[in-house]
Amino acid sequence: MKRNTTIDLLRIIAILFITTWHSFLFSSYGLRIDVRLQEMINENCFFTFGLCSVSNFLIIGVNLFFLISGYCRIKFSVRKIVLLMTETMAVYILFAILAIILGEIKFSIKWLADCIFCVRKYWYVNVYILLILFSPALNLLIDTWDFTKATAASLIFIFLSGVLYFVFPLPETGINSGYSIVSAGGLYFIGGVLKKHSKKIQEKSVVLCKWGGRMYSVALLIIVVLILLSQFFAVAILKNAKISWKLFSYNNILVMLFSICFFIAFLKIRIKENSIFEKAITLLYPSVFIIYVAQSCGFEFMKHFRSILIDYFANKFGLTFSTVFIIPNTVIVCSVLFIFYEIFNFLFKLLFSILDISFIKKTSGL
Numbered sequence: 001m002k003r004n005t006t007i008d009l010l011r012i013i014a015i016l017f018i019t020t021w022h023s024f025l026f027s028s029y030g031l032r033i034d035v036r037l038q039e040m041i042n043e044n045c046f047f048t049f050g051l052c053s054v055s056n057f058l059i060i061g062v063n064l065f066f067l068i069s070g071y072c073r074i075k076f077s078v079r080k081i082v083l084l085m086t087e088t089m090a091v092y093i094l095f096a097i098l099a100i101i102l103g104e105i106k107f108s109i110k111w112l113a114d115c116i117f118c119v120r121k122y123w124y125v126n127v128y129i130l131l132i133l134f135s136p137a138l139n140l141l142i143d144t145w146d147f148t149k150a151t152a153a154s155l156i157f158i159f160l161s162g163v164l165y166f167v168f169p170l171p172e173t174g175i176n177s178g179y180s181i182v183s184a185g186g187l188y189f190i191g192g193v194l195k196k197h198s199k200k201i202q203e204k205s206v207v208l209c210k211w212g213g214r215m216y217s218v219a220l221l222i223i224v225v226l227i228l229l230s231q232f233f234a235v236a237i238l239k240n241a242k243i244s245w246k247l248f249s250y251n252n253i254l255v256m257l258f259s260i261c262f263f264i265a266f267l268k269i270r271i272k273e274n275s276i277f278e279k280a281i282t283l284l285y286p287s288v289f290i291i292y293v294a295q296s297c298g299f300e301f302m303k304h305f306r307s308i309l310i311d312y313f314a315n316k317f318g319l320t321f322s323t324v325f326i327i328p329n330t331v332i333v334c335s336v337l338f339i340f341y342e343i344f345n346f347l348f349k350l351l352f353s354i355l356d357i358s359f360i361k362k363t364s365g366l
Contacts, residue, residue, distance in 0.1 A: 070191025162253030
């Protein structure tokens with residue numbers, strides 16, 4: 001079955017969003033609330049407002065991955081879970097060894113234990129494994145519920161997760177202080193519904209909006225304005241870092257709605273078959289998961305690497321000037337990690353060829 005190149009492109013865009021977001025967190029911008037976000041707001045609220053607004057849009061990369069998982073459907077497979085955990089451990093161990101070489105940490109029993117149980121450090125991997133386990137039930141609901149029931153369930157989820165859970169968070173439903181399985185499952189369900197009832201949704205769009213297929217683009221524009229206004233209110237008027245930080249949440253209802261509308265609008269893109277662009281996408285998309293695992297390993301040297309250009313120019317010329325290098329920084333980080341993926345993939349395919357195991361699998365969720 002031919003792959004959906006548009007979805008593969010969306011995977012690449014999502015990891016670019018996440019990589020850029022990560023570069024913000026640990027750079028001189030210090031957008032983490034426990035570092036210096038409040039200080040930045042007090043120093044230059046309008047500059048900080050710009051950065052916080054950009055962060056609001058970048059954070060949708062996480063939601064996009066779960067929407068993609070539902071749209072493409074996950075099939076329950078113990079082998080997939082084992083492969084996912086194995087490749088996560090392999091990448092982490094390689095970077096843990098590099099951390100020892102660089103003098104960041106020392107070999108110890110704790111280091112060994114961290115390597116063995118490193119999967120718990122990756123909240124996305126934990127949530128994705130749970131999605132694999134729950135996928136039969138979620139897929140059954142998607143397949144059996146009609147359009148009316150599926151729409152109602154989707155709206156209820158958006159309200160519960162995007163309003164109630166956002167205002168009154170339930171930490172026990174999260175994993176490693178990361179994304180909640182409730183929110184992930186809901187977005188998975190919505191992605192599946194969008195695929196199954198795509199024709200029905202298109203018909204409703206034409207009825208509801210004279211622009212037809214442009215309905216979601218219009219909705220995107222409205223949500224963008226609301227996101228900007230909410231961040232402006234938090235940063236420029238209230239000057240409150242806690243509120244601004246909370247607006248970055250994946251389950252902020254505006255972020256969720258923006259993710260869904262962005263996803264639907266993006267699906268309308270058509271990529272010419274056998275074009276250079278399609279070949280480039282086919283080359284790049286398998287590396288997405290490894291890029292995520294590598295940049296999220298948690299070692300200090302990786303945190304510095306993720307914001308290498310931003311920090312360099314921020315220290316030389318100040319934060320404002322360094323914003324010019326946000327995109328080049330992301331390109332450099334992803335390019336280096338793509339090279340790492342190619343080497344990693346080649347060596348492990350070679351190593352496990354005797355067992356007929358292709359170590360890096362193109363999992364449906366990434």
